[in-house]
Amino acid sequence: MSACSKCKSFFAVPADADDYAEGKGDCVREEKDEKGKFWLSKPTMENGTCEFFKEKN
Secondary structure (H helix, E strand, C coil): CCCHHHECCEEECCCCCCCCCCCEEEEEEEEEECCEEEEEEEEEECCCCCCCCCECC
């Protein structure tokens, strides 16, 4: 698996944010179920990995 920083779901935390840390970001994914679509978000580091990796275009 590749690093989170190369995933289309990874968004780095801006340097002026209260929770900024070097390499920190959020993994934000769109999901769908019978009620509709929604977004899931979780904190992650840019060198992390997960089963939902999708290459940035």
